[in-house]
Amino acid sequence: MSALSDLLAFQRQTEALSSVAERLGWDQETVMPRGAAEQRAEEMGAMEEVLHERRTDPRIGEWLDAAQPQTPAERRAIQLITRDFQRTSRVPARLAAELARLTSLSQGIWAEARAKDAPEDFLPTLDQVLMLKREEAAAIADGGDLYDALLEDYEPGMTGARIGSLFDSMRPRLVALRENILGAEQQPQALSGHFPQETQLRLARTCATAFGYDWTRGRIDLAVHPFSSGRWQDSRITTRVVETDPFNCLYSTIHEVGHSSYELGIDPDYAFTPLGRGVSMGVHESQSRIYENQMGRGRAFSGWLFTRMAEAFDGLNITDPEAFYATVNRVTSGYIRTESDEVQYNLHIMLRFDLERDLISGRLDTTDLVEAWNARFLKDFGVAVDRPANGVLQDVHWSVGLFGYFPTYALGNVYAGVLNQTLRSAVPDLDGALAEGDATPATEWLRENLQRHGGLLPPAQLIETAAGRSVSPEPLLDYLEEKFGRIYDL
């Protein structure tokens, strides 16, 4: 056996074990009896310990030194294994354990502070999390930029500086669009009524099928937060039901189908290798967003959905497809990121990105965070935050140390914009198919041009290869201005 094949065999088993650990997470969120929490924590802990031991196994270093990769896939696998091995090895075990302990506590402290609308109960803990994250970043960065070191976990190869100038170039057009929309004379009607759970779930299945979800390799269940879990032959999605708002269930289903389709679309030869998973959070989000927004919230698909929903719910308070299309894309003033629309969502992200970058660099102190958040929100959204739970306390991410994660949501939107432009030229009659509730021409194009490559190409290169053009924010901004300009008659 060569060092390379030893390494890949070892890696294969690690991937299989990590897939087991991920499925344990799915089980916990969907089917686990509610009295099993302590036992599950012990089981998860045991799996994590086995995985950590394997990821820091000194033989990996020896194999990497001796490996002689021949093919592009082998070279890329070596590159990815090297990156992970170095990152894991550079973080002292003591620090990793401290971070795990603190973030499991701080999530609870955050949740309580949010419930009590009391940021002062959470900020001292956030300070401790930040100290440890800076220490972790410094260990990984090895002299480089701290924020970039953290970003590498979610969007490898990207830098804070590049995202910063990308976002800065987008903000004025988004702020202007937002203001024009909210100032428009005609505002779309809201959907109202009672929409029973069973019917919503049946429609969610229909939507998933329309977007090509492979039911032989997936399933849908209810969970508190919608997510997608797993890869290769088994990628499951969850959804949730709010009986006054069926869009919540239906569009989160389409969103998660996008994530799962990416994982299920990867070349099966890459299964159980480092190439066998989505290459970055940004690229992942590009898939979920292009399914949900550019296709799912488009006029063609929403027309088809209008008919299905009117049938299923015995009529709606919106009675024609054009008005329904506007309803699906309704923009309203609000504080919460996860309830946001295509236009305002990116502004939410930019706010968080700038603040977290400053927190990590030390330019911003947690004692000034509430004020900074509120000032920035007023500037970009034109309204004052009414209470901390609707402001700085709304997201879980920082409490669990996820610094560098937020920007990938907006990057995903930018990638989706770029991909959508090429997709629409490559499949000129896509809207004809979507109007029939059939996304196949698009999902085939995405699979062929992007999804199947898994981790073979770095994120930006993958998007550029698939789209045949460089990554820039214009396609997304043009698309948004065009779409919402028509809906709101701007």
Added chain:
Amino acid sequence: MSALSDLLAFQRQTEALSSVAERLGWDQETVMPRGAAEQRAEEMGAMEEVLHERRTDPRIGEWLDAAQPQTPAERRAIQLITRDFQRTSRVPARLAAELARLTSLSQGIWAEARAKDAPEDFLPTLDQVLMLKREEAAAIADGGDLYDALLEDYEPGMTGARIGSLFDSMRPRLVALRENILGAEQQPQALSGHFPQETQLRLARTCATAFGYDWTRGRIDLAVHPFSSGRWQDSRITTRVVETDPFNCLYSTIHEVGHSSYELGIDPDYAFTPLGRGVSMGVHESQSRIYENQMGRGRAFSGWLFTRMAEAFDGLNITDPEAFYATVNRVTSGYIRTESDEVQYNLHIMLRFDLERDLISGRLDTTDLVEAWNARFLKDFGVAVDRPANGVLQDVHWSVGLFGYFPTYALGNVYAGVLNQTLRSAVPDLDGALAEGDATPATEWLRENLQRHGGLLPPAQLIETAAGRSVSPEPLLDYLEEKFGRIYDL
């Protein structure tokens, strides 16, 4: 850290990992997408390899040598760990791998041979399995009896000789009872009709609740074969539905509730230790059988069930509870063990036990197996086997190397008979509660006197402690003769 605490900490993690592997099996049989088989095999294989490495870790030997247990629980834990470590270490890795490979193949060969009713397609493979099992038994037995060495995996401390004389002493009374029943003038009516799946499942939940199944630590799902999976805070059951035969679903549910209740009833202090699981297959079966038969098929509970079923299915073809009680306990001539009744079931087991003991010792050759099976069946059951699929090919066990497993089913019945006698004296008005669909007084007695002890006491000692009398077949035989004597007016 002392050697003992090191060992127990290591063991704790192994138990947690093995619980994860078991849940992966549950997932596969219940919720796994059907296209995920290959991936699942790889995941299971990775878990098994991690577990095997831990179970043969040489540090276990060192810790065992140095450990100084103080309490009875610690002494018993050391005993159980020693037994498992010795057994695992004595089987050469080469042999374990060969057995795993062969039995995964031979199960498929058996299934095909059964479908084609062609024992000659399976027997050569069974011969190979037997050779490896004998080799394995010899490695473990270290000069002792081969069959006893295999039995130790399922019923520790029991010997083939003791089971042999136990079974021999039971057979004449069972054969006679069987003949009297089938010759009786009045035969109970069969239940007939169409019983929709949803209603059966709703009733199954009601039955599980009646027997005290803890839904905060369990759940019920559909699977091809009913089983119980998991322990501590998470023991799930499955059932199946045949729409012409609701007893299949309801009584297999009660049976599995018995298994799960045992695991859920173990003292929580034993969780993640070798004491934290059912002590033997026989004791396990005693719990499932006493729930299913002595209580579930008793007159009191069946009366309650009659009312529930008549309500749920809008009337039955059986119209009074006494006739219904006879129907629930109906004995008919048949070839198949799993479709058998309380009386004939044990005869099925005795036949298999004698044959498999002879196969392992070499007294019986596989080329004579069909003839031996058929001759014995004719003798004990009074009918000739019509075809091999209804005879020697009916059970999966031998194809996957489970020699020594069969007798524990009948041992479980014997244990249940002994326990039932004491239970009825300890809880004189149990039938009053069962007639109301409430098994609480019995489940509390079983938990207090047996289930909570987990692996603390060896099987026979546990039954004797719980029952306050020695293990003998008379209580079971007396109970059967009394019960069926009345039903069939013998």
